[in-house]
Amino acid sequence: MVDSGQVSATLRLSVGEIRLAHPMTVPAGAVPATAVVPALQGLVNAVVExxxxxxxxxxxxxxxxxxxxxxxxxLVPISRTEGERLLAVIEALPEERRAAVRARFAEAEATLARAGLGDVLLDPEKRAGKTDRELSAAYFALALPCPFLEEESCSIHPERPLVCREYLVTSPAELCAGPNQEGVAPLAVPKFSSSARKLQDDADTWFPLALLTAWSRTRSADRVMRTGPDWVQRFLRQLGSK
Known part of the structure; x- marks a missing residue:
């Protein structure tokens, strides 16, 4: 159904043991990929539920x-598309809050640089010789809080990355702080977040959320425009290619 420049449809998915009929609404015309992020967030929410x-x-x-x-x-890996949307979220914050968030990002960048992880985490070629587990363990050892974390809660919860939505546990919460994550039992959730990494690029690209502002200084200025349904179809094709 098309209404006021938007297209609505019911998406029927079968992923593992999960069967889902989920309504989605996206822009009908040509838009940047960031415009369909709310629809993807809703889809991931439904899968997690x-x-x-x-x-x-x-x-x-x-x-x-x-x-x-x-x-x-x-370590929270996010896609270029989510990074661009989160930069807009920061810019929309009241000035005082925006300055505080940017200061926390600068502190995170400095901490990762001192640990020798900054360049490695931003450059896929430098990450090539290391496993995701090695990188995640080194990052977690720093006890570096997400720059959006305030009073131990996400300050942008409605806009949190897809991978954050997918990570839930059924084990005692106190185990999550352990250095080796021993005894932690993540909820079995299909990882739709990885499909967002190829939404704009053919390569499986990601960077750490904590380095969002560092990434923004060197990100590509290319701006691909597609219709909302085309972006969703591209996203779904990535799901089918796994």
């Missing part, structure tokens, strides 16, 4: 709660 329900049916419960910010000290 279905995974949570399946866990409850099996007698398990998600233990994540507001104020438990251990996972907000993990």
């Amino acid at each position: 279905a995974a949570e329900q399946r866990a409850r049916d099996m007698g398990k419960a998600v233990s994540c709660r507001k104020g438990c910010g251990a996972c907000c000290r993990q």
Whole structure:
């Protein structure tokens, strides 16, 4: 259905044990990829809710709660598309809050540089010789809070990255702070977030959320425009290619 420049449809998906019929609304005309991020956020939310329900049916419960910010000290890989949207989120903040967030990003960048991780995490070629586990462990050892973390809670929760939405645990929350994540039981959720990495680029590209402002200084100025349905179809094709 097309209404006021937007297209609505029901997306039917079957991923593993999850069956989903999810309504989506996206711009009908040519837009940048960032314009369909809200629709992708809604889709991931629906997938996660279905995974949570399946866990409850099996007698398990998600233990994540507001104020438990251990996972907000993990390496959070985000896509170019989400990075561009988050930069706009920062710019839309009131001046005082925007300055505080930017200061925290600058502090995170300096911390990663001192640890010898800054250039490595921003350059895919320098990451080539290291496994994701090695990079994640080195990052987590720094106990570096996400620049959006305030009072142990996400200050941009409605706009949080897709990968953050997908990460929930059914084990005791206190285990998440352990250096080796021993005993942590993540909820089984299909990882739609990785499909966003190829939304604008053919390569599987990502960078750490904590280096968002550092990435912004060297990001590509290319601005591809597609219709909302075309962006969604491109996203879904990445799901099917896994």
